[in-house]
Amino acid sequence: MSSGYGLSGGQSRCFPFWQELLACYVVNTTTDDDSGKKKCLPALEDYYECLHHKKEAAKTRALQAAYRKALLAHPRGDPPKPGAIRNLGLLDAEEDTKAVLEASK
Incomplete structure (x- = not known):
């Protein structure tokens, strides 16, 4: 001011x-x-x-x-793979959910 x-x-x-x-x-x-x-x-x-x-x-x-x-x-030489993105819960969330539920039984 x-x-x-x-x-x-x-x-x-x-x-x-x-x-x-x-x-x-x-x-x-x-x-x-x-x-x-x-x-x-x-x-x-x-x-x-x-x-x-x-x-x-x-x-x-x-x-x-x-x-x-x-x-x-x-361009980037080593872009992240879909499996790496799965850790964020963005792709293949169903498989992660099944694995977590089976482990808790």
């Missing part, structure tokens, strides 16, 4: 970026001339990134896409 108070009552995570942005505006603009705002675009961009994480999310999506592409290009 730009108020400076976070959810737990302390300083919010983006408050230092907000202070930097305000300091840039104070130094580079006056009431008569707003042309100095262009100098503050990097600080504004940093503040928006802190708030919304757009660049970080795009980077994560790109890494995930590259990982999926690499997996498709080089």
Whole structure:
């Protein structure tokens, strides 16, 4: 939050970026001339990134896409067999159930 108070009552995570942005505006603009705002675009961009994480999310999506592409290009050499999946109770559950019931008799 730009108020400076976070959810737990302390300083919010983006408050230092907000202070930097305000300091840039104070130094580079006056009431008569707003042309100095262009100098503050990097600080504004940093503040928006802190708030919304757009660049970080795009980077994560790109890494995930590259990982999926690499997996498709080089498939796994030893995929799990249906017998191994049975341990999770997903396949052939009837046989496991019969084996458990016979053992308990």
